[in-house]
Amino acid sequence: MQPTILQKYGEARLPRYTSYPTAPHFSPSIGAGDYAGWLSNLPANEPTSLYLHIPFCRAMCWYCGCHTTITARDQPIVDYLGMLRKEIRMVAAKTAQPLSVEKVHFGGGTPTIVEPADFIALVDLMRERFDFTPTAELAVEIDPRTLTIEMAGALAGAGIGRASLGVQSFDPIVQKAVNRIQSEEQTFETVTQLREYGVTRVNFDLIYGLPHQTIRSCVDTAQVAAAMRPDRLAVFGYAHIPSFKKHQRMIDEAALPDGVARSEQAQAITETLVAAGYRQIGLDHFALPDDDLTLAQATGKLRRNFQGYTTDDCQTLIGFGASAIGRTAHGYVQNEVPLGRYAEQIDTGCFATTKGYLLTAEDRLRADIIERLMCDLQADVAAICVRHGFDLATVLNANDQLEALERDGVLEIANGVIRLCGGHRFLVRAAAAAFDAYLSASPRTHGKAA
Known part of the structure; x- marks a missing residue:
């Protein structure tokens, strides 16, 4: 170029146009009452996706743009799960009949920071309150540095079929610069464990434009990642917004590549993954030739939502948890971002909707x-x-x-x-x-x- x-x-x-209008244009004129009305008016048997946000991590990655909180203790997570269960019951009580669920996505933060038994109980509650279709797909985001064997087994037991692993870069210099040390062996072991337990569909997330990143290190990372044969890879450009995400101030701006270098890195990753047998999907995703994402692109059925490129064609998305975004035919809603305000609203029996948009x-x-x-x-x-x-x-x-x-x-x-x-x-x-x-x-x- x-x-x-x-x-x-x-x-x-x-x-990135994972929605339109985009979230910065949501307005506080849409609130909990609007959301309750939209839920009550959902059509019978409306195909629905669920998103559950788990906003906790054990350590902060300095590049992170997500809403998350660092905690060394488990009690805040346990308390949060109580609110999440209450919100699930509130949504279930508001709809005329159980939601027909086709997709479930656990995002974060680190969803697998939850205790295995608590994770299984959360999925069981959703299956009890909602109508999961026979082909419903459950997916979870994973930090390979914290996944235990017990949690891998719990994911499989809960019916998780797809796992998305944060990789970002295997370059130790880059990893140190963004405070995320994660070896190739650690990642490979996680992939192996998941597949052995039956979580066979695996996605990787890679990032370019990180401090000290080079074309060579991007190619090396892509080659190592491709050798582990994930079904899909998402390749994102790092967004440096230290005024909004204060922990990004820990990143040395002088070590960040410029726009031309970022483009060259993205192109190098693309060429490496295509050479390894992956098909390029849209702007920044890659998938194996027989993956559903590849088939959807070939038939004009590829979709895009808050998780990026997807085969999910549900018009209704119910978001649970702090900062979670949902969508119905009427428009968008977003929950309170601060954990305290989210918990206060849910604890009083009110939806935590803080803003939204009427389409x-x-x-x-x-x-x-x-x-x-x-x-x-x-x-x-x-x-x-x-x-x-x-x-x-x-x-x-x-x-x-x-x-x-x-x-x-x-x-x-x-x-x-x-x-x-x-x-x-x-x-x-x-x-x-x-x-x-x-x-x-x-x-x-x-x-x-x-």
């Missing part, structure tokens, strides 16, 4: 276009407009960002279809941003409803 093009479009901090018809149109671009690197905007009952001019006319991208050869537009041009996959977020009504490039034709 030409450095001038990268500097023009790639350096800007654009959303408009135009929001749904733009969300559809953005998701197709992010998933397929192209979008039939004309057909999407027809499906949503909008005129094509709504999103194409006077769209300066889109016109600039076309002039610079980043994308092409023909008969209402937009396609990223070869070599510019890395700029798909810039193309998606051209349809974001909350960025100056794309004017909104209807007023905000929430």
